Amino acid sequence: MIKRIAMLFAVGIVTGLLSSFITGQQVSVNPGTDMIAVDKSSNIVLDFTGAGIKVEGWDKDEVLINALSPMIDGKYENDRNPGYKIVAEKNNIRLAEYSISGSIVYELETWLPLVQFEKYENQHDGITGISINMNTSSSGYSFLIFAPKDVPLEITADRIKVSSGCTLAHTNAEVAVIEDSNLIKGFTSEGGAVEISNCTINHDSSFRNKTLKMKGNKFVDN
Amino acid sequence: MIVSENYKRSLVAFTTDMLQSFRKTFIIVFIILGALPIINFIVLISTRISHPEAFITSTNSILGIGFFTMLITLSIAFFVSTCKTEVLSQFVWPINSRVYAVGNFVVMLACALAAVSGVSALLLIEVLPAMILKLVLKDFILVNNLTVQNFIEGFWVSFCHIMFSASFSYFVGMYFFRHKIIIGALALVLANLSSFPAVRAAYSGMYNFIYGKHSSIMLFSLKIWLVILLLHILSYIPLKRMEVRA
Numbered sequence: 001m002i003k004r005i006a007m008l009f010a011v012g013i014v015t016g017l018l019s020s021f022i023t024g025q026q027v028s029v030n031p032g033t034d035m036i037a038v039d040k041s042s043n044i045v046l047d048f049t050g051a052g053i054k055v056e057g058w059d060k061d062e063v064l065i066n067a068l069s070p071m072i073d074g075k076y077e078n079d080r081n082p083g084y085k086i087v088a089e090k091n092n093i094r095l096a097e098y099s100i101s102g103s104i105v106y107e108l109e110t111w112l113p114l115v116q117f118e119k120y121e122n123q124h125d126g127i128t129g130i131s132i133n134m135n136t137s138s139s140g141y142s143f144l145i146f147a148p149k150d151v152p153l154e155i156t157a158d159r160i161k162v163s164s165g166c167t168l169a170h171t172n173a174e175v176a177v178i179e180d181s182n183l184i185k186g187f188t189s190e191g192g193a194v195e196i197s198n199c200t201i202n203h204d205s206s207f208r209n210k211t212l213k214m215k216g217n218k219f220v221d222n
Numbered sequence: 223m224i225v226s227e228n229y230k231r232s233l234v235a236f237t238t239d240m241l242q243s244f245r246k247t248f249i250i251v252f253i254i255l256g257a258l259p260i261i262n263f264i265v266l267i268s269t270r271i272s273h274p275e276a277f278i279t280s281t282n283s284i285l286g287i288g289f290f291t292m293l294i295t296l297s298i299a300f301f302v303s304t305c306k307t308e309v310l311s312q313f314v315w316p317i318n319s320r321v322y323a324v325g326n327f328v329v330m331l332a333c334a335l336a337a338v339s340g341v342s343a344l345l346l347i348e349v350l351p352a353m354i355l356k357l358v359l360k361d362f363i364l365v366n367n368l369t370v371q372n373f374i375e376g377f378w379v380s381f382c383h384i385m386f387s388a389s390f391s392y393f394v395g396m397y398f399f400r401h402k403i404i405i406g407a408l409a410l411v412l413a414n415l416s417s418f419p420a421v422r423a424a425y426s427g428m429y430n431f432i433y434g435k436h437s438s439i440m441l442f443s444l445k446i447w448l449v450i451l452l453l454h455i456l457s458y459i460p461l462k463r464m465e466v467r468a
Contacts, residue, residue: 001241005336012339016377019349020368103361104270106352109283110368111376112290113383118437120372 019108034065036088043152043169047094051084052141052159057149057166057181063093064146095143152184176209232316236325237332240312244299244333251295252340255288259348263355270359284348288341289380296333296384297391300326304395319461326392327454334384338377375439382446386432386453393453400460 038044040061046053058064065086084098114120141161147153152169155162160173166181174192178199187205194207197215262282269278302308303326313322355362398405415421432449436442 001238002332005241005332005339008336008343009339012342013377015344015346016342016368016373017370019345020366020370020373022349022353103278103363104266104355104359105279105363105365106266106355107279107281107283107365108349108352108368109281109286110372111380112283112286113379114372114376116433116436116442117375117379117439118435120375121435 034086034088036063036065036086036093037061038063038091038148038151040148040151042091043154044147045092045154046145046147046156047092048143048155048157049095050098051095051143051157052161053143053145053155053157054141054161054163055145055147055153055155055166056162056164058146058164059149060146061148063148065093066144066146067142228316229321232318232321233325233328236312236317236321237328240325240329241332244329247295247299248333248336248340251291252344255284255291255341256344256347258282258287259284259344259351263351267355282348284344285341285376285380288344289338289384292334292337292341293384293387296330296337296388299333300330300388301391301395304392305399309399319458323454323458323461326457330385330388330392334381334388337384338381341380342373342377379439379442382443382450385450386446389450389453389457393457396457396460 038061044063046055046063067084085096087094087096110120141159147166149165150167152167153162154170155168156172158174160171160176160178162168162171162177162181163179164181168178168181168183168187170188170190171178171194172190173194176189176191176194178194178196181199183196183199183201183205185202185204187202189205189207189209189212191209193211193213194209195213195215196217199217201217201219203219203221259282262280266278266280269276309322313319317325352364356364394405416425431445
């Protein structure tokens with residue numbers, strides 16, 4: 001019996017060590033940021049087909065793209081396994097080779113009791129089992145983009161959330177939520193559901209969406 | 223020397239017999255635990271097939287689940303092993319109270335070691351399919367939180383926790399099955415006393431002493447093993463009075 005327990009111990013230790021060796025280093029799915037200089041005299045085209053994006057306006061002349069980690073707390077390092085590429089040609093910014101969508105992320109966890117030690121306390125978020133998200137990240141948005149407030153944006157993505165004083169010329173998404181923005185003359189919206197609140201909307205705008213919800217908007221002629 | 227030889231022989235016989243009786247429980251628990259990662263991967267693959275666009279995360283951990291399962295299983299097993307019928311079935315000449323007490327401690331050590339070792343061995347059932355899926359599916363991302371250091375440290379800490387939990391159950395069982403009414407009433411009183419801030423603070427202090435945040439594994443080990451030994455020494459008191467059947 002003692003021999004069997006000793007054998008089980010040896011097998012257990014060897015298996016554990018082997019597992020930590022063969023699975024390799026920690027891998028990240030949070031790739032970091034991209035800063036792109038843009039020309040303020042023409043529209044900025046953001047083509048993020050296949051992903052969910054949040055767009056916020058800022059006062060700089062650049063577009064900043066932050067990849068949001070599919071992990072809940074973004075606890076992984078930022079420099080490995082990008083899973084996407086940003087292609088920028090003047091004001092046309094496009095998402096390419098995007099692989100986070102439709103992925104399976106399997107987390108190999110270590111022993112749970114280690115959480116009671118300072119150096120391991122952030123290691124676990126608890127065992128949550130399989131979690132399925134029909135969108136591209138845990139929050140539904142994979143990228144947070146900051147764009148100049150006064151340059152019109154033409155956005156295409158699976159899911160869009162626009163806020164903080166953006167100027168919009170066009171949106172095309174399955175779901176678009178637009179808040180506190182300026183929809184300029186000739187604005188067009190296509191796709192599934194669109195929800196617009198607290199925006200300034202030019203009368204010369206057109207909506208070709210399956211559903212349209214509006215709340216607290218101000219309509220202007222020019 | 224003869225006494226010592228007899229004592230040694232009795233101890234070996236007792237621990238072997240006890241470990242044999244635990245074998246079936248271990249096999250059943252390990253089979254169930256081993257099936258969990260396989261079921262998890264089947265669900266994962268079928269979800270991928272039915273929702274190809276979905277973003278799927280899975281954080282099932284055989285080490286975490288296995289630890290809790292073994293902690294609960296061994297705590298219940300050692301609590302039940304202290305009931306009168308179980309004790310009397312073991313307490314037969316030449317097994318005396320000393321052999322029984324030391325034997326139970328040795329069995330507990332062996333069981334806790336087998337528990338963490340077995341759970342570690344089952345890790346292969348989780349890792350191998352994950353590695354295969356990583357090779358087969360290009361969108362499979364394996365996030366590895368396991369390192370040599372945290373595996374070894376976790377192995378030891380988990381072993382300590384299982385030992386503590388089993389020892390505590392053994393200690394409670396040893397008193398409870400001998401003085402059911404007194405211990406039951408005492409438990410009720412102690413539970414009700416928690417409404418007093420000072421008593422609640424004392425409980426909280428005791429809890430933190432064992433389970434609270436620790437900065438060092440060495441300090442934690444020292445504290446928990448002192449408590450484990452104390453629990454076994456206290457459990458020996460009611461045992462000493464028991465008679466050996468011929």
